[in-house]
Amino acid sequence: MTSGSSSVGTAFITQDLALPPSGRELEAEIRHLKRKLNAVILAHFYQDSEIQEVADFIGDSLQLAQQAARTAADVIVFAGVHFMAETAKILNPARRVLLPDLNAGCSLAESCPPHLFRPFREHYADHLVISYINCSAEIKAMSDVICTSSNADRIIAQVPREQPILFGPDRNLGNYLIRKTGRPMRLWQGFCIVHETFSEQKLLRLKLRHPSAQILAHPECEERVLRHADYIGSTTGLLNYVRESPGREFIIATEPGIIYQMKKACPEKTFIPAPPENSCACNQCPHMRLNTLEKLWLCMKNGAPEISMDEDLRLRALRPLQRMLDLSA
Numbered sequence: 001m002t003s004g005s006s007s008v009g010t011a012f013i014t015q016d017l018a019l020p021p022s023g024r025e026l027e028a029e030i031r032h033l034k035r036k037l038n039a040v041i042l043a044h045f046y047q048d049s050e051i052q053e054v055a056d057f058i059g060d061s062l063q064l065a066q067q068a069a070r071t072a073a074d075v076i077v078f079a080g081v082h083f084m085a086e087t088a089k090i091l092n093p094a095r096r097v098l099l100p101d102l103n104a105g106c107s108l109a110e111s112c113p114p115h116l117f118r119p120f121r122e123h124y125a126d127h128l129v130i131s132y133i134n135c136s137a138e139i140k141a142m143s144d145v146i147c148t149s150s151n152a153d154r155i156i157a158q159v160p161r162e163q164p165i166l167f168g169p170d171r172n173l174g175n176y177l178i179r180k181t182g183r184p185m186r187l188w189q190g191f192c193i194v195h196e197t198f199s200e201q202k203l204l205r206l207k208l209r210h211p212s213a214q215i216l217a218h219p220e221c222e223e224r225v226l227r228h229a230d231y232i233g234s235t236t237g238l239l240n241y242v243r244e245s246p247g248r249e250f251i252i253a254t255e256p257g258i259i260y261q262m263k264k265a266c267p268e269k270t271f272i273p274a275p276p277e278n279s280c281a282c283n284q285c286p287h288m289r290l291n292t293l294e295k296l297w298l299c300m301k302n303g304a305p306e307i308s309m310d311e312d313l314r315l316r317a318l319r320p321l322q323r324m325l326d327l328s329a
């Protein structure tokens with residue numbers, strides 16, 4: 001082999017394998033691209049802490065939808081899962097919506113396929129359909145009103161008592177709302193793999209070791225976990241609770257990404273993730289965690305992956321979403 005061919009090879013390899021920036025450099029690149037694109041980064045609490053650090057806004061599903069509806073940015077970079085980015089697009093079609101990893105789905109949304117939900121919905125044609133925002137645009141388009149874990153009880157309270165309700169896709173949130181509001185509802189039997197992973201037995205053992213700790217849970221958890229909770233609420237609800245509580249120790253039964261903001265808000269308090277059934281990290285949402293800081297940078301650099309949607313579907317999904325925003329204003 002001649003030295004010439006070897007140097008051509010080396011140059012090719014160096015160029016092809018040029019490493020993406022890392023650490024502070026990567027964050028600086030993201031901030032630069034944000035200005036260049038006139039972009040806003042919206043992030044959910046379940047994202048990695050380094051993504052939360054570069055976000056312009058971090059919130060629960062309702063707050064993220066409200067932000068997406070009102071932003072003046074040209075580009076919405078959604079650090080969350082697909083149904084959240086899709087919701088942003090439905091509410092704000094003039095903006096480009098980027099999602100760092102298009103495979104970032106949601107087990108709950110997937111547990112409600114449109115071809116199965118349609119006949120269910122038709123069978124109960126006289127029911128008002130309230131759908132949890134964790135569902136696809138197709139399911140939203142078949143719904144009368146959307147809700148999130150932070151406004152569901154308020155929305156149900158505004159439905160006349162004689163009106164039967166069909167609620168989907170989350171059976172755990174549905175059952176919790178039945179208990180909380182006293183309203184019977186017909187439920188779709190969907191669930192979140194992350195929130196059904198918590199072990200009641202291990203939770204009780206943990207509580208024995210930390211008797212003064214309060215248990216905080218997301219309503220997507222099963223009843224056997226929720227019945228031990230001192231407070232149940234959306235991610236923002238849980239965060240506000242620890243901010244306002246005089247308590248010093250909390251067991252957190254939801255995706256542990258939220259603990260980053262809890263520690264930031266209350267560094268003097270202790271937060272213990274509720275234990276999953278196995279010794280796995282399955283209390284981490286595998287969909288949310290597909291997004292990384294590198295993918296966030298890449299999607300801003302490439303302008304892709306981008307959310308696109310058929311306009312007829314968007315308009316049908318917009319109606320129940322807009323209704324939710326109006327009822328939550």
Ligand code: 13P
Binds near residue numbers: 060148236
């Ligand atoms: P929040 O609306 O409470 O943030 O919940 C979103 C979610 O996906 C919970 O799993």
Ligand code: SF4
Binds near residue numbers: 081287
């Ligand atoms: Fe979906 Fe569950 Fe992940 Fe929330 S935690 S995004 S409901 S899979």
